[in-house]
Every structure is written in structure tokens, then in C-alpha cells.
Amino acid sequence: MDSSTSVALEPLLSFLAFSLSQIESGFxxxxxxxxxxxxxxxxxxxxxxxxILELILVIFAIRTLLQSRTRTDRSGKHFIRFSEKEIDELVxxxxxxxxxxxxSEWEQKxxxxxxxxxxxxxxxxxxxxxxxxxxxxxxxxxxxxxxNEKVKERALETLQKYGLGSCGPPGFYGxxxxxxDLERDIAEFLGTEASILYSQGFSTISSVIPAxxxxxxxxxxxxxxxxxxxxxxxxxxxTVRWFDHNDLKSLEDTLISxxxxxxxxxxxxxxxxxxxxxxxxxxGEMVDLPKLVELKLKYKYRLIMDESISFGTMGRTGRGLTExxxxxxxxxxxxxxxxxxxxxxxxxFCAGSAIVVDHQRINGTSFVFSASMPALLATSGSExxxxxxxxxxxxxxxxDNIRAIRAVLEKTEGITLLGHRASPIIHFCLRTxxxxxxxxxxxxxHEAEERILQDIVDDSVANGVLLTRAKHLxxxxxxxxxxxxxxxxxxxxxxKEVEKAAGVxxxxxxxxxxKRR
Amino acid sequence: xxxxxxxxxxxxxxxxxxIKGRRRSxxxxxxxxxxxxxxxxxxxxxxxxxxxxxxxxKGAWLIHVVxxxxxxxxxxxxxxxxxxxxWTLVNLIYLNLSYLMFHWVTGIPFDNELxxxxxxxxxxxxxxxxxxxxxxxxxxxxxxPILLFLASTHYTNYNPWLFAVNLTALIVLAIxxxxxxxxxxxxxxxxxxxxxxxxxxxxxxxxMDQNPLHAANPAESHFG
Numbered sequence: 001m002d003s004s005t006s007v008a009l010e011p012l013l014s015f016l017a018f019s020l021s022q023i024e025s026g027f028x029x030x031x032x033x034x035x036x037x038x039x040x041x042x043x044x045x046x047x048x049x050x051x052i053l054e055l056i057l058v059i060f061a062i063r064t065l066l067q068s069r070t071r072t073d074r075s076g077k078h079f080i081r082f083s084e085k086e087i088d089e090l091v092x093x094x095x096x097x098x099x100x101x102x103x104s105e106w107e108q109k110x111x112x113x114x115x116x117x118x119x120x121x122x123x124x125x126x127x128x129x130x131x132x133x134x135x136x137x138x139x140x141x142x143x144x145x146x147x148n149e150k151v152k153e154r155a156l157e158t159l160q161k162y163g164l165g166s167c168g169p170p171g172f173y174g175x176x177x178x179x180x181d182l183e184r185d186i187a188e189f190l191g192t193e194a195s196i197l198y199s200q201g202f203s204t205i206s207s208v209i210p211a212x213x214x215x216x217x218x219x220x221x222x223x224x225x226x227x228x229x230x231x232x233x234x235x236x237x238x239t240v241r242w243f244d245h246n247d248l249k250s251l252e253d254t255l256i257s258x259x260x261x262x263x264x265x266x267x268x269x270x271x272x273x274x275x276x277x278x279x280x281x282x283x284g285e286m287v288d289l290p291k292l293v294e295l296k297l298k299y300k301y302r303l304i305m306d307e308s309i310s311f312g313t314m315g316r317t318g319r320g321l322t323e324x325x326x327x328x329x330x331x332x333x334x335x336x337x338x339x340x341x342x343x344x345x346x347x348x349f350c351a352g353s354a355i356v357v358d359h360q361r362i363n364g365t366s367f368v369f370s371a372s373m374p375a376l377l378a379t380s381g382s383e384x385x386x387x388x389x390x391x392x393x394x395x396x397x398x399x400d401n402i403r404a405i406r407a408v409l410e411k412t413e414g415i416t417l418l419g420h421r422a423s424p425i426i427h428f429c430l431r432t433x434x435x436x437x438x439x440x441x442x443x444x445x446h447e448a449e450e451r452i453l454q455d456i457v458d459d460s461v462a463n464g465v466l467l468t469r470a471k472h473l474x475x476x477x478x479x480x481x482x483x484x485x486x487x488x489x490x491x492x493x494x495x496k497e498v499e500k501a502a503g504v505x506x507x508x509x510x511x512x513x514x515k516r517r
Numbered sequence: 518x519x520x521x522x523x524x525x526x527x528x529x530x531x532x533x534x535x536i537k538g539r540r541r542s543x544x545x546x547x548x549x550x551x552x553x554x555x556x557x558x559x560x561x562x563x564x565x566x567x568x569x570x571x572x573x574x575k576g577a578w579l580i581h582v583v584x585x586x587x588x589x590x591x592x593x594x595x596x597x598x599x600x601x602x603x604w605t606l607v608n609l610i611y612l613n614l615s616y617l618m619f620h621w622v623t624g625i626p627f628d629n630e631l632x633x634x635x636x637x638x639x640x641x642x643x644x645x646x647x648x649x650x651x652x653x654x655x656x657x658x659x660x661x662p663i664l665l666f667l668a669s670t671h672y673t674n675y676n677p678w679l680f681a682v683n684l685t686a687l688i689v690l691a692i693x694x695x696x697x698x699x700x701x702x703x704x705x706x707x708x709x710x711x712x713x714x715x716x717x718x719x720x721x722x723x724x725m726d727q728n729p730l731h732a733a734n735p736a737e738s739h740f741g
Contacts, residue, residue, distance in 0.1 A: 237633060
């Protein structure tokens with residue numbers, strides 16, 4: 001058997017030997033082959049193991065050299081390479097999408113339910129649709145400055161003198177002397193060294209934060225800050241840690257853990273900021289300012305406080321939380337407020353030390369790139385500050401009205417009032433069976449609650465009280481909050497009117513909730 | 518007036534139960550991607566990165582050969598130097614210095630303000646050619662240590678230990694970090710969570726510790 005296979009294989013073997021000798025002689029005829037042969041022999045050095053390893057390396061290197069270039073990071077991982085025919089097909093069947101998606105039924109209803117007012121806004125405006133006069137509990141008019149006669153006179157004078165437009169950004173022909181006057185007035189009012197004026201309230205805080213916080217800095221922010229602050233933090237690219245809403249114990253824990261992390265990493269000491277609001281727009285809670293300042297000094301953080309709601313409403317003369325808690329305004333590094341909400345004019349400001357304010361003249365994006373506010377709005381703001389200084393009793397009226405509204409609404413069945421009892425914005429939401437936090441997200445229905453609240457709002461408007469839901473961008477904010485109705489108390493209404501209006505709201509709530517049951 | 522009223526109902530919808538009370542991660546070794554967030558990609562594309570473009574210049578290719586040559590000559594002048602030790606030294610010094618330059622140091626020394634810290638987590642290798650793989654410079658940088666190794670084994674006859682040392686150094690310091698599969702990946706040892714139970718970390722929160730693939734800091738990784 002063995003000999004027969006070897007006999008069969010003999011011609012094959014002799015053919016192989018012959019072809020090998022042919023290849024060898026052909027190889028040696030190529031010029032330079034002797035060099036290569038000598039090189040390989042001396043590399044080999046009689047050690048086949050190493051030669052194999054080196055061969056593997058060489059093959060790997062050649063494979064790498066032969067690979068073609070891949071795409072860069074920037075082109076994205078989702079790029080699909082289509083063939084020409086596929087591209088043509090896709091182009092043929094393409095139908096352009098509309099610029100704006102058509103509104104869903106709920107969104108259409110929401111849009112239609114926004115009331116249109118005939119004439120100027122004020123504490124008792126007239127609705128265009130029905131011609132009825134309603135009590136305005138929706139617009140921010142805390143000290144009753146909207147439609148104030150003195151402010152109107154001053155604004156008209158300014159309009160005669162300066163015209164309307166401001167001609168440009170504040171750094172480039174847009175600053176008028178009345179802007180500088182208002183900045184000085186705000187700084188004197190608050191007791192800071194200087195202040196800077198921004199032309200829009202929303203973009204104030206979202207310009208102040210990126211002006212000071214850069215990538216690599218640490219921000220410790222409250223979870224329920226408003227949308228403008230969230231955008232500012234996102235733009236700044238800083239590392240952000242969130243602490244539980246209005247919980248100073250949680251804040252302290254976060255500050256300690258940030259310091260521990262930094263020590264563990266042996267990282268350099270970077271700038272650190274605490275960002276919070278004076279009165280939270282989302283639910284009306286008020287922050288404990290002395291304790292906050294104490295924490296900030298202990299852990300060496302800078303404090304950015306957004307007093308959009310509390311400036312012009314809190315304190316004896318409306319200076320905000322600093323007056324209320326008797327904390328000097330120099331303790332707050334950047335005090336951001338809203339001239340639109342508190343002084344019923346337009347825009348916002350940031351008050352602080354001279355260095356803080358001067359830095360923003362170049363680095364505050366909204367200051368550099370947006371037009372400055374019209375002159376008449378700046379003088380309205382200055383006049384409003386004078387009025388607040390001279391008539392602090394309006395704020396006592398405001399607090400009376402707040403107490404009156406809360407007293408009526410607390411007795412209402414089926415709703416829960418939120419926020420601090422002195423806060424000028426009063427949120428209420430539907431009271432659910434389970435009062436605790438054990439409501440899981442799957443059983444929670446935003447849409448249904450919003451519909452019920454919208455029914456309450458519509459019913460109130462029909463009965464003479466203008467209300468609004470607190471509007472949020474669903475899916476864009478960092479945390480989803482429960483739908484609420486937001487009441488903005490005003491000092492321009494008398495106590496009787498406010499009690500009557502609150503009674504109407506209570507009746508609407510009871511009516512709608514009993515219908516639902 | 519300054520005492521806050523007791524909270525009746527938390528306004529926020531509670532976070533799902535799997536984030537609260539999250540257990541510490543049990544793995545000893547974890548491979549993570551860095552530098553892939555959208556803001557960082559946008560910030561990188563704003564300007565040209567001169568810190569990574571110089572490797573494309575032809576002089577930068579030639580300098581490897583020149584430096585190795587000069588290094589070999591200088592090391593050969595040391596009295597009592599055998600060929601084995603000399604080639605091993607050249608090999609190891611070249612591999613270590615190129616590892617330090619291309620795979621250890623992160624961030625950019627020049628033009629840091631322009632890119633706003635978008636390159637702070639990336640090594641030079643990952644910055645070359647905006648992260649494209651198998652570009653000409655990368656192919657050259659891949660081949661150069663291999664050629665050096667092959668030349669060194671050709672001209673001397675290593676004893677088995679030195680051969681193993683050289684080969685391991687080549688694979689660990691030159692080949693593995695340059696593989697495209699490890700692009701922007703970091704191996705982390707024994708990391709703890711950056712926050713406690715009371716402040717659960719949001720998904721977009723970047724990890725605070727940086728522990729790139731290296732074995733030279735056992736203390737930090739051990740007590741991490």
C-alpha cells in the first residue's frame with residue numbers, strides 16, 4: 001500500500017522538484033537577487049521562530065500600509081454611501097417638508113386659547129373677542145407699574161426727545177445717556193458698585209453665565225432653574241453638578257463631593273460657581289440667602305443669583321432678596337435681575353463689582369451682539385425705580401393681595417398651592433391621590449393634567465379672570481415639571497377685587513374638577 | 518416672613534428608580550469612549566489644529582530616521598557598549614519617547630483658547646487628521662518602529678530575553694495604541710462613582726477622572 005502510493009506520487013514529486021529548481025535559477029538571474037538572498041540568510045540566523053515572528057510583523061505592516069483611508073470624526077458615523085442610481089431614485093421621490101410642521105389638535109387649541117387684548121395691557125384689560133373687562137392675574141405687574149401715569153408721561157417725553165430706535169449694539173453707537181442713567185440708578189438702588197444693562201430679559205442670564213464660566217470650570221446649580229439658566233450653562237461648556245431643588249443640605253453635600261473629587265484627581269483649582277434663583281420661576285420657592293452666602297464663603301464659590309422675579313417685589317422698597325434678608329449686595333458676585341418683570345419696562349441687568357460689570361462689556365454676548373433697548377424703556381425703568389423708592393407702600397399692598405389670594409385658594413378642594421407664602425407668583429397644581437414621590441413616570445399623564453388646567457383657565461376667562469398655565473417646552477428642559485397654573489399677584493388691584501377674582505378661580509376649579517369626577 | 522413654608526408636594530416628576538441608589542460599578546477594568554460629545558465635535562471643527570498638522574510635513578517623517586541614526590551613534594560612543602545593548606537601548610528609547618509624545622500627553626499646547634478645551638481629552642495620535650484612520654502620516658508612524666525593530670534584529674543577534682523585551686515593547690508601546698479600534702477609547706481601572714446617592718449623575722455629566730491606558734500609576738488606580 002505504501003509503495004503503491006509512493007509510486008503514484010512519484011511523477012508529482014519530480015514535477016515539483018523540477019519547477020522549484022526552475023524558479024530558483026530564474027530568481028538568480030534577476031539582478032540584485034544575490035543581495036536579497038544574502039540579507040534574508042543573515043536575518044534568519046538559523047532561528048526559525050524569530051523569523052516567523054518577524055514575518056508576521058512584516059505582513060501586518062504591509063496590510064496596514066495597504067488599507068485605504070477612513071473618514072474623519074467630523075463627518076459623522078451615519079454617512080451611508082449610496083450608488084448613483086439610488087441617489088437618483090431618492091431625488092425623484094423627494095417631497096419637501098413644510099418649514100413649520102402643522103400643529104397638532106392640542107397645540108391648535110392651545111394657540112386659540114391665548115386671549116387677545118384690545119388696547120393697552122394693565123390690571124383690568126379688555127378682551128378683543130368678547131369686549132369684556134377681565135381682571136388680569138396672568139401678566140407680571142407686581143408693583144402696579146404697568147400703565148402708571150407718571151411712567152407714561154416720562155416715556156412720552158423721552159419719545160419726543162430721542163425717538164424710538166437705538167441704532168445698534170450697546171458697544172457700537174447704541175448706548176444713550178439714559179442707558180447709563182438706568183445702570184447707575186440700578187447700581188445705587190441695589191447698593192453695588194456698578195451694573196450693566198441687557199436689552200432682553202431672557203438672554204441676560206444666558207449671557208452672564210458664559211461670560212464667566214468656561215470649559216473646565218465647575219458649576220453647581222439647582223435642579224429647577226429656569227430654561228434661560230439651563231441654556232446658559234449648556235453654552236458655557238462647564239462641568240455642572242446639580243443639587244436638589246432648594247435643598248441647602250444637598251447643596252453642601254455636592255460642594256463637599258466636588259472638592260473630594262478634585263483632590264482625588266489632583267486636578268488644578270478652577271473657578272467654581274453656584275447658580276440659583278432668588279424666587280424660582282417654576283414654582284415660587286424662595287431661597288435662604290444668608291445660609292447660601294455662608295456656604296459660598298465657606299467653600300469659596302462665586303454666587304450667581306437670578307433675581308428675575310424677586311427684584312422689584314421683595315424687601316421693604318423692592319430691592320429684592322438682599323433687602324429682605326439684610327444681606328449686603330456685595331456678597332453676591334453676580335446679581336442678575338429683570339427690568340421687564342420687576343420694573344415693568346424691558347430688558348435685564350447684571351449688578352456686581354466694577355470688574356464684573358466691565359468684563360461683561362466685552363464678553364457678554366447679548367451685550368455685544370444685540371441692539372440696546374429703546375430710550376423710552378430705559379427712562380421708564382428709571383422712573384419705576386424712583387416710584388418704588390418713594391412709595392414703598394405698594395409692596396405692602398402686593399403682600400396683602402398675595403395673602404388674600406393664598407387664603408382663598410388654600411381652602412379650595414382638589415388643588416395644591418406651591419411655593420413660598422410671600423412669593424408674588426403663585427403656582428397651583430392638581431392634587432393627586434398619592435401625595436408622595438412614588439408616582440412613577442409611566443402612570444403619569446402630563447397631557448391629561450394640562451387639559452384639565454386649560455379647562456380651568458378657559459372657564460375663569462369666561463367668568464372675568466385672566467389666568468394662564470405655566471408654559472414650558474416639553475422635551476427640551478432638563479427636568480419635566482408638573483403642569484401648573486401661574487397667578488401673578490399685582491398691587492394695582494384692590495383687596496376686594498383680588499378676593500373676588502380668587503373666588504372666581506376657586507369656583508372654576510371646583511366646577512371643572514367636579515365635572516371630571 | 519423669611520421662614521419658608523413646609524413643602525407639600527415636590528413639583529418635579531421623580532427620577533426612575535434605577536438611577537436612585539445606584540450600585541457602584543463592579544468591574545475592575547472598563548473601556549470608555551472619550552471626546553465624542555456633539556459640543557466637542559463642533560468646537561474642534563471651528564479652526565485648523567496646528568498642533569496636529571505638523572506630522573504631515575515631509576520633514577517630520579525624515580526626522581525619525583535622523584534622530585534614530587544620531588541616537589545610535591551617540592549610544593555607540595559609550596565605552597563598553599555591545600551591539601545588543603546598543604540596539605535595545607535605541608529601540609526602547611525611541612518607543613518610549615514616541616509613546617510619551619503621541620499617546621500619553623493630552624490636550625494642545627498652542628492655540629488652546631481657539632478650541633475652548635475641545636482637545637483636552639485627546640492625545641496627539643487621535644488629533645492627527647481629525648481622527649481619520651490609515652492616513653499617510655499614520656501609516657508612516659506605524660511603520661517606523663516596525664522597521665527599526667526589524668533593522669535591529671537583522672544587525673545583531675539578540676539573546677532570547679532581549680528579543681522578548683524588544684518585541685513586547687514594540688507591541689505594547691507602538692502597535693496597540695495605534696490600532697484604529699482603540700481610537701478615543703480609554704481603559705479605566707477600579708473607578709468609583711463620581712457622585713453619591715443624593716445627587717445622581719445626569720447622563721450628560723462627563724466622568725471626572727482621567728486614566729488613560731498606561732501602567733505607570735498603580736497607586737491611583739489601586740486606591741481609585
